[in-house]
Amino acid sequence: MSDSYRELAQRVVDRCKLLAGFSEDPDSTRRTFLSSPMRDCHREITGWLEALGAAVRIDAAGNLRAWYSGVETSAPRLLLGSHLDTVPNAGAYDGVLGVVLAVALLEGQRGRKLPFGIEVLGLSEEEGVRFGAPFIGSRALVGRLDEELLRRKDAHGVSVREAIEDFGLAPNEIPEACVKREETLGYVEFHIEQGPVLEQAGRAWNPSPGRAGYSSRLWAARTTRALRRWISDSTLWPPPRSGSAKWNARGSALPA
Numbered sequence: 001m002s003d004s005y006r007e008l009a010q011r012v013v014d015r016c017k018l019l020a021g022f023s024e025d026p027d028s029t030r031r032t033f034l035s036s037p038m039r040d041c042h043r044e045i046t047g048w049l050e051a052l053g054a055a056v057r058i059d060a061a062g063n064l065r066a067w068y069s070g071v072e073t074s075a076p077r078l079l080l081g082s083h084l085d086t087v088p089n090a091g092a093y094d095g096v097l098g099v100v101l102a103v104a105l106l107e108g109q110r111g112r113k114l115p116f117g118i119e120v121l122g123l124s125e126e127e128g129v130r131f132g133a134p135f136i137g138s139r140a141l142v143g144r145l146d147e148e149l150l151r152r153k154d155a156h157g158v159s160v161r162e163a164i165e166d167f168g169l170a171p172n173e174i175p176e177a178c179v180k181r182e183e184t185l186g187y188v189e190f191h192i193e194q195g196p197v198l199e200q201a202g203r204a205w206n207p208s209p210g211r212a213g214y215s216s217r218l219w220a221a222r223t224t225r226a227l228r229r230w231i232s233d234s235t236l237w238p239p240p241r242s243g244s245a246k247w248n249a250r251g252s253a254l255p256a
Helices: 003-020 035-052 096-109 136-141 161-167 171-177 217-231
Strands: 055-058 064-068 076-083 119-124 184-188
Touching: 003 035, 003 096, 003 119, 035 055, 035 064, 035 096, 076 096, 096 119, 119 136, 136 171, 161 171
Parallel strands: 076 119, 076 184
Antiparallel strands: 055 064, 064 119
8 A cells, every 4th residue: 555545544544533523422422413513524524525626515404415526517426425423422433434435535536537426425314313213314315305204303302304494404405405316326335344244253342232323224224225226226236235234144235
């Protein structure tokens, strides 16, 4: 690995640790849907992306969207990213690693343009911690953030709609967040491995005392498959991420 790539890799690690400090809790990382620390995340990541020439916006569902055009502005786009929200007492790399790596990939281009555009996504919600329903951000991308979900309330009686408004966004503009299938090549998400790799390798590991986040792993797998199928029915996607299963243990989304 060249020194330049080592520096870039170290920057990714440092940035993930920096974002972990944007938290609702003083001694650990917890960043839920459109909470105040999410603004800090948006501000920091926006600075990195704008320095690379990307046009950054926050859509009506709170997703950070950064557009880096290709050689021709009309070229289709490749979506890169992951989620910015976390579970309580989260690790520094869950979710944000996929966003920070996407930024690093743009940095590695050093201003060069590709035959396609790149849109970096910092999804506003995956874990389902605040409202007990996951994937609010990605649902908006595929046109499935409906009125029923907007009425759902958190433990303080604040609805999803009200949370969006309190963040300074307009719920009536949510349809505009939908990705256009004909303009999209695909979606790539880098994610830290959370499966049984250490156990199978005979390395030290420690059982978790509990879990947090979305309550239905099956629903999560189905929603992920739906997102991939929605973008292009004709694309042969790699097997979907289903919880912490390794690649060779996952089923294909195509026949699902």
